[in-house]
Amino acid sequence: MKININEVVTRDGLQIEKKIPSTKFKVNLIDQLMDAGVKRFELTSFVHPKYVPQMADAEDLFSEIDRRSDVVLSALVLNDRGVKRAKRTPVDELNITFSLSETHNRKNANSTVSESIQLVRNVLQETIPVNVCIGTAFGCPFEGLYETEQLIPVIESVVEYNPNSISLGDTTGMANPRQVEETCYLIRSKWPEIKLGLHLHNSRGMGLANVLAGIRAGVHDFDTALGGIGGCPFAPGATGNICTEDTVHMLEQMGYETGIVVDKLIQAAKGLEQELGKSLPGQIMKSGKSTATHPA
Amino acid sequence: MKININEVVTRDGLQIEKKIPSTKFKVNLIDQLMDAGVKRFELTSFVHPKYVPQMADAEDLFSEIDRRSDVVLSALVLNDRGVKRAKRTPVDELNITFSLSETHNRKNANSTVSESIQLVRNVLQETIPVNVCIGTAFGCPFEGLYETEQLIPVIESVVEYNPNSISLGDTTGMANPRQVEETCYLIRSKWPEIKLGLHLHNSRGMGLANVLAGIRAGVHDFDTALGGIGGCPFAPGATGNICTEDTVHMLEQMGYETGIVVDKLIQAAKGLEQELGKSLPGQIMKSGKSTATHPA
Numbered sequence: 297m298k299i300n301i302n303e304v305v306t307r308d309g310l311q312i313e314k315k316i317p318s319t320k321f322k323v324n325l326i327d328q329l330m331d332a333g334v335k336r337f338e339l340t341s342f343v344h345p346k347y348v349p350q351m352a353d354a355e356d357l358f359s360e361i362d363r364r365s366d367v368v369l370s371a372l373v374l375n376d377r378g379v380k381r382a383k384r385t386p387v388d389e390l391n392i393t394f395s396l397s398e399t400h401n402r403k404n405a406n407s408t409v410s411e412s413i414q415l416v417r418n419v420l421q422e423t424i425p426v427n428v429c430i431g432t433a434f435g436c437p438f439e440g441l442y443e444t445e446q447l448i449p450v451i452e453s454v455v456e457y458n459p460n461s462i463s464l465g466d467t468t469g470m471a472n473p474r475q476v477e478e479t480c481y482l483i484r485s486k487w488p489e490i491k492l493g494l495h496l497h498n499s500r501g502m503g504l505a506n507v508l509a510g511i512r513a514g515v516h517d518f519d520t521a522l523g524g525i526g527g528c529p530f531a532p533g534a535t536g537n538i539c540t541e542d543t544v545h546m547l548e549q550m551g552y553e554t555g556i557v558v559d560k561l562i563q564a565a566k567g568l569e570q571e572l573g574k575s576l577p578g579q580i581m582k583s584g585k586s587t588a589t590h591p592a
Numbered sequence: 593m594k595i596n597i598n599e600v601v602t603r604d605g606l607q608i609e610k611k612i613p614s615t616k617f618k619v620n621l622i623d624q625l626m627d628a629g630v631k632r633f634e635l636t637s638f639v640h641p642k643y644v645p646q647m648a649d650a651e652d653l654f655s656e657i658d659r660r661s662d663v664v665l666s667a668l669v670l671n672d673r674g675v676k677r678a679k680r681t682p683v684d685e686l687n688i689t690f691s692l693s694e695t696h697n698r699k700n701a702n703s704t705v706s707e708s709i710q711l712v713r714n715v716l717q718e719t720i721p722v723n724v725c726i727g728t729a730f731g732c733p734f735e736g737l738y739e740t741e742q743l744i745p746v747i748e749s750v751v752e753y754n755p756n757s758i759s760l761g762d763t764t765g766m767a768n769p770r771q772v773e774e775t776c777y778l779i780r781s782k783w784p785e786i787k788l789g790l791h792l793h794n795s796r797g798m799g800l801a802n803v804l805a806g807i808r809a810g811v812h813d814f815d816t817a818l819g820g821i822g823g824c825p826f827a828p829g830a831t832g833n834i835c836t837e838d839t840v841h842m843l844e845q846m847g848y849e850t851g852i853v854v855d856k857l858i859q860a861a862k863g864l865e866q867e868l869g870k871s872l873p874g875q876i877m878k879s880g881k882s883t884a885t886h887p888a
């Protein structure tokens with residue numbers, strides 16, 4: 297079975313890092329990851345550099361990257377201004393996000409949820425493919441865990457505009473595998489035509505277990521970040537995204553196909569670790585692949 | 593469904609720590625964990641203090657601990673000398689281990705696998721309950737991953753002596769969830785009368801996913817270590833045991849019953865972190881429970 301990895305290291309990964317890598321470093325990193333076989337990237341976000349200075353080079357990144365015809369580059373937008381900026385770049389797809397949580401949406405997007413949904417509905421009428429990501433879809437650090445049913449009206453309000461995909465964001469790593477499986481199963485049963493993705497964080501150690509829970513419910517698309525870095529600057533306790541190389545390693549070991557070469561990911565993760573000057577959360581960059589043997 | 597946690601923090605947890613906590617610290621830690629609801633401990637190992645100085649206080653620990661009638665204390669032994677020492681203490685159960693890997697067994701126990709199995713068969717004739725743990729049961733860092741079938745003759749050679757339980761040790765965190773589920777399913781099908789446990793490490797991030805894979809195959813008994821510390825001194829790349837509080841947190845969130853209070857585990861883990869003077873691998877001691885909310 298094919299599982300699709302959407303690499304978010306240069307967006308969600310870097311957005312809380314104090315040391316901001318140069319555009320050149322980001323371009324080289326993406327190039328390494330394309331060499332490894334990654335076919336989808338959330339490259340950056342078009343947000344105000346005052347709030348997220350790590351993404352200030354969004355336009356430069358799009359112009360300097362060495363494009364490949366079989367690789368999809370998307371970018372995150374939160375508002376009209378971001379959409380306008382994105383449309384002046386060669387972006388393949390827009391990712392637009394809002395939170396199920398009023399409190400988190402206010403902090404992250406400075407809007408009410410219904411204002412954000414209206415924006416999403418407007419953007420979905422553009423000709424470019426738009427992926428809708430519902431943040432804090434399983435729970436919010438301010439409001440607690442959600443019932444799956446709370447997602448239904450929110451999805452209903454955007455699905456008629458035919459989004460390219462809908463992904464559920466476990467923004468602060470609160471979801472457990474039972475919740476992920478039940479939620480994804482319910483949504484896939486109700487809207488089997490939707491391409492449903494998962495955006496998971498490993499804040500409570502359940503990240504890879506949640507990947508498998510999603511797969512059991514029929515989800516084949518996952519956001520991951522190299523080295524397991526990342527987190528939301530506007531959510532307490534938000535830690536790293538699920539780690540690309542750890543996810544790919546587990547899936548390949550289990551017989552799933554990702555099309556990605558783990559060794560090249562490990563090499564890229566080590567370069568990222570050196571650049572950021574600190575130990576990253578990824579595990580197999582430290583312990584190696586399960587199939588790697590040591591001399592006795 | 594009830595899931596049983598066997599806490600190994602004072603044995604597998606501490607056995608590679610450079611800073612060796614005092615017996616008094618260990619006694620207080622076990623006391624805190626009993627208060628939290630933990631009912632089973634692998635307390636220590638009776639091994640030569642030259643090789644594992646962290647366990648040099650094995651006898652003292654047994655004599656100083658404040659016993660509770662509903663709590664089972666076991667200890668690890670590797671050889672006859674260890675068995676003799678253990679039998680002079682009030683140990684409830686013996687855990688005896690050998691590796692599926694000749695190379696690792698030689699390094700860990702200084703014996704061939706068949707010598708170790710003969711020792712196990714002898715010890716199983718004692719009147720005290722004996723748990724058999726097969727180390728490197730899924731793979732070995734020197735020899736690579738194993739086929740499930742390789743376990744069969746090894747289990748056959750001990751099962752006729754009625755061990756109290758058999759547990760499969762993923763000593764260096766190499767197993768993937770598919771392998772764990774298939775292996776446990778096969779063994780449970782062949783020997784449904786055996787209490788089968790799992791001893792997992794999180795070296796490649798698959799620890800909690802492997803717990804759920806085990807549960808799916810009918811395993812209800814897991815070794816865990818507070819804070820996620822631990823590892824084998826004689827195996828390269830061996831990192832922490834699966835973390836007690838992260839495991840209990842996930843299971844309780846999913847509706848399984850462990851009988852253990854997560855908040856008390858977090859408190860104990862923070863005390864351990866302070867004692868060891870370094871950041872521990874456990875996640876929820878940093879991010880808190882999924883149900884804990886923050887003021888907006």
